[in-house]
Amino acid sequence: MVFEETDHTLRCRFQGDLHSANCESLEPQLAEQVDTALIRNPGIALEFDLKEVGLVTSVFLRVCIFYARKVGSKRFRIVNLRENVKRVFVCSGLLDVMSYTDKGKGFDVSG
Numbered sequence: 388m389v390f391e392e393t394d395h396t397l398r399c400r401f402q403g404d405l406h407s408a409n410c411e412s413l414e415p416q417l418a419e420q421v422d423t424a425l426i427r428n429p430g431i432a433l434e435f436d437l438k439e440v441g442l443v444t445s446v447f448l449r450v451c452i453f454y455a456r457k458v459g460s461k462r463f464r465i466v467n468l469r470e471n472v473k474r475v476f477v478c479s480g481l482l483d484v485m486s487y488t489d490k491g492k493g494f495d496v497s498g
Contacts, residue, residue, distance in 0.1 A: 388413055390420050396432045397424040402439040405447040414450070421454065433458045438467035443475050452481075 389400040399417065403409065424431050433454055437443070455463040468476070 388416065392424055392431075394428070395430075396434050397421065398434045398436055400436040400439065404442040405440055405450075406442065406444045407446040410444075410446045410450055417450070417454075421457065425458070430462070431458070432462040432464065434464045434466055436467050437465060437469070437472055440469070440472055443472050445479070448475070448479055448481060 388402065391398040391400070397420065399420070401413075405413075421433060424433075435451065435454075451463075451465060465476075
């Protein structure tokens, strides 16, 4: 996982398959980076870049929901979804709380 921070956004670039074992090992580093960014800038947006991700499971969906709630739904984004990863979000029913935007090529959490 690679982190890039600008004045307004913390981008987390994930790689590989995001299944339970991988998510568990990524969680401490992700939590630390997000918490530190929020201390520096409470209004920072959080972006999960999944361009290099081949698989996501329900555990990663839980991670997305957790961080969307943590930073606020208007400031959380998932971008660069491969078609098979996008299908997981569709099949999970998360499109009821997330809407697809062509501009960002990803999902914006709403509500």
